[in-house]
Amino acid sequence: MYFRLIRNDISKSKLITLTTTLFVAAAAMLVSLSAILMVNLSGAIDSLMNQAKTPHFMQMHSGDIDTVRLADFAEQNSNVDEFQVLEFLNMDGAQIILGDSSLANNVQDNGFSIQSEKFDYLLDLDGNIINASDGELYVPINYMKDNTAQVGDKAVIGGKEFTVAGFLRDSQMNSSLSSSKRFLVSENDYAQIKSLGSTEYLIEFRLKDLSELGAFETAYASAGLEANGPTITYPLFKTINALSDGIMIAVILLVSVLVVAIAFMCIRFTLLAKIEDDYREIGVMKAIGLRLSDIKKIYLAKYATVAAAGSLLGFALSLVFKDMLLENIRLYMGESENSSFAAALGMIGILLVLFAIIAYVSGVLRRFRKISAAEAIRFGTSQEKNAGAKRFCLNGNKLFNTNIFLGIKDVLARKRLYATMLAVLVISAFIIIVPQNLYNTISSTSFIKYMGIGNYDIRIDIQQTDHISKKSAEVLKSINSDSSISKYTILTTKTFKTKIEDGSEENIKIELGDHSIFPIEYSEGRAPAVEAEIALSALNADEMSKKVGDVMTIVMKGKERKLTVSGIYSDITNGGKTAKAVFTDNSADIMWSVICARLSDKSLVDETITEYADRFAFAKISDIDEFVTQTFGSTIKSVGKASIAAIAIGLVITVLVTLLFMKMLVVKDRFSIAVMKALGFTNSDITMQYGSRSIFVLIIGIVLGTLLANTLGEVLTGAVITSFGASSFKFSVNPLSAYVLCPLMMGCSVLIATIIGTSGAGKIKISENIKE
Known part of the structure; x- marks a missing residue:
């Protein structure tokens, strides 16, 4: 009986039935896609990081290194499972030519490595550990994505010819948000090009118990080991890898929630329209003594059928569109180890939507109790009482x-x-x-204000080189006499020790200089104005439980110095953990210097970048707009x-x-x-x-x-x-x-x-x- 009623009803209201089905299908598709994408992204990141054996703690370091002392620390720390030091040969982009493309204007720190022996492996697109032969060059996958290079292209690195043998996945540096990119060469080729760049060290640890990562960070900082560079941990690697696709999935999830809400409203539309259309028939059924539950079942059967059909269609559509949306995830991270669960979770999401729709329809049908049989038979429609707009004549x-x-x-x-x-x-x-x-x-x-960067035109980075202070002064001398530059400042980053609540010490990177020249936006407080003040990035402030007005202790030259937190700002660079201050210091080593400049005529940006790049080969000079892009x-x-x-x-x-x-x-x-x-x-x-x-x-x-x-x-x-x-x-x-x-x-x-x-x-x- 129900089948015949449903069939007859659908044949009489094809458009409304089709529209309702499409709404349910859209809601189901988006819910399923959100579940499938989330599971695949999470699983793909885990697969990549497991295959590559990503380090749990990685300290980048420029300058002299004592590997014996590091090995002793690793041996004495009971939580260290594996330890290694890898070399990263940082090279000026102008010396790297891939096919017909030069990386001279590339803002990334491009460098060369050999394959690791213990962990932190560089993988091919099938997830296998790459073994590069002499003359072969494996290129970061980003340069495949933007068509900079193709397999078989000729590459020239500092005058030495290579052949692009393939592309690599790097569990550390895959994301465009990572400021460095690793190329892979053989040991012999690495030895030949080593003199063409500056060597940076990747000090890496894998721990027995990842939950003790915080304690290990504190122990490393307290030991006073090499720390002239960014510190990145396993959770941050996961976050960086997830960000690009994660934001897209968040948008889809938000839209899916809203579409589900709209689907419910549309079902209400169509159901009320159907009740209105059948008003006299409902009155007749009530008049002849048909139970309310039986009348409800007639309508519930139809909408359950429509919801089931829409849900199945939505699930099928999600399977059709998922490959297009998973393309980027698969390219950068490979297949997910949870892919078999993704479809199941998508189906569970759809079933929840289906049951919610049936429950909602059942709730709307309660209005049958308010329908008067006599009124329905007499008028054939509900007699609503219009209120409002009485003065609107x-x-x-x-x-x-x-x-x-x-x-x-x-x-x-x-x-x-x-x-x-x-x-x-x-x-x-x-x-x-x-x-x-x-x-x-x-x-x-x-958007640069969320990177802890002010509003300027040109950024000159001086890092991974010796005599940074002297070279910075050389650049500043030229800028000072350059009439095309209206204003500039130099910001120097150094690592200091800071004392935390329990008395132990942690490393903190502080950017020193005049922060009033190119001010950034502060969510709380203001920029540091005197030597006794410091501004913290949001993540640093949260981790240290500091707010504006609090005092923190910095260790300089073995002595403690109290600094008051003047402001908190946004920063999503260097892991989001930075600080800004104006005090002077000659004790700590310089990690890097950044010279920021604004031109009086912005149309001269390209010309100025070319001029300074030719004069100062040791510096990386970039257009700030291109840097963000x-x-x-x-x-x-x-x-x-x-x-x-x-x-x-x-x-x-x-x-x-x-x-x-x-x-x-x-x-x-x-x-x-x-x-x-x-x-x-x-x-x-x-x-x-x-x-x-x-x-x-x-x-x-x-x-x-x-x-x-x-x-x-x-x-x-x-x-x-x-x-x-x-x-x-x-x-x-x-x-x-x-x-x-x-x-x-x-x-x-x-x-x-x-x-x-x-x-x-x-x-x-x-x-x-x-x-x-």
Whole structure:
């Protein structure tokens, strides 16, 4: 019986059934995709790091190194499982030519290594440990992604020819957020090119118990071992590897939650429309004594079938689209060890959506209790009491066309009815605007403020070289006499010891210099102004449990020095753990120096970079805009894809919801439409009334959606960004996109859907609908 009822009902309402099925399918697809992508990303990162045996603790170091002392420390520390020191030959990009492309303008620290013997292996695209032969060069996968190199290309490294034999995955330096990239060569070739660059050391440890990593970091710092460079730990490697695709997945997850909410609202639309259409039949069933539970089962069976069909379609679509979205994850990290569980988890997510829909439909059907059999049989429709807009009278209208006025009046009179459509349009606007705002923010030049970097044009890095202080002075002398540079400053980073709560010591990197020349934004407090002050990055402040006004202890020349925390700022570079101060110090070794400069004429940037690169071969000189693009390029592309998909989803939702709502209104307003026709209103008049209702609701929806996107959307997005080191986050909005194009697209979608949805009003006959 149920099968026959369902079949007959679907045949009578094909469009509504199809639309509802598509909404459920979209919700199920996005939920399934979110689950599949999360499981695959997590599993792929774990697989890569397990295959490569990523170090649990890695200290980069430039300068002299005492390997015997390091080996003694490793032997005496009971938690050390394996220890090694690898060489990383840092080379100027101008000396690296891949095919027809030079890396002269590349902002990465490009270097060469040989394959490790114990752990931290460099892998090929099949996940195997690479053994490079003489004359072979294995290139970081980033340069395959951007088409800089291809297998078989000729490469020239400092005048020596190589053949690009393949591409490598590096569990440490895969991400574009990692400032260094490793090329792999044979031991013989490495020995031949060693004199062409500066050697940096990767001091690496794998621990027996990873949960004791914090204690090991403290022990390493307290031992006073080599630390002239960034310190990176296993959890940070995982975070860096996950960031680009993780943000994309977060956007999809947010959209999926919103689409599920919209699917519920649309089911409510269609169900109420169906109840309205069947109002007299429901009254008859109640009058002849049919139990409420039996009546509910008739409707529940149909919606359970629609939900099941939509869920299966959504799952099938998620399997179709997953490969496209997994492409980047598979390229950079390989196959996930959890791929077999991904589809199962996606199915579980879909089942949860299915059961939630059935429970929701059952809840909506409780309104059968309120239906009066006599009223339903007599009128054939619910007799709602219109409230509101009593003072909004036609005879007082001097602003609008009569049809527009009647449309707006109807919205104000039946607020509860239009509230659902409004809620959906608000969510649709939110879905469209938030990913767009996120994309505009991370692709804008202002995003550098989340990197702890000020607003300047040229960045000159001097690192992985000897006599950094002398070479910095040489560059500053030239800058001082360069009339094209309007202002500049030098910031020098050194490592100091800081005392923590339990009295033990940890290393802290402090950037010294005048931070007022190119100020950054502080989420709390301000920049250090006197020698007794220090500003901390958000992650450092959290880890040390420090806030503005707190005092921390720095050890300099064996003596303790008290510094007051003046401010907290965002920084997602160097693991997000940095600090800024203005005191002078000659005791600690310089890790690196950065000279920042702003030009009086920004069009001279390329010319100035070329000039200084030719004069100072030891320095890495880059355009700050290009620095941001190369560092965040992969992340920007991922979010860009997600934002385009979100626009498409938002517009489809807008069209379908408006279409459904208009069809429901036409069914509900059959009597009113018949009366208007009897009074002389034409079909075009009625269409204009419904169009004005839709546009009026849309305008309110866009305003509320935009406000919500710029408040709640900013908070939700900021929660993700701050987990990577940014202490505060604000959208950088493109007004043309957010306030013109998006509303225009939504407006056109609503108008088209309204015209289609109200086409049935012309078929309503006066004689059949105006009855006692």
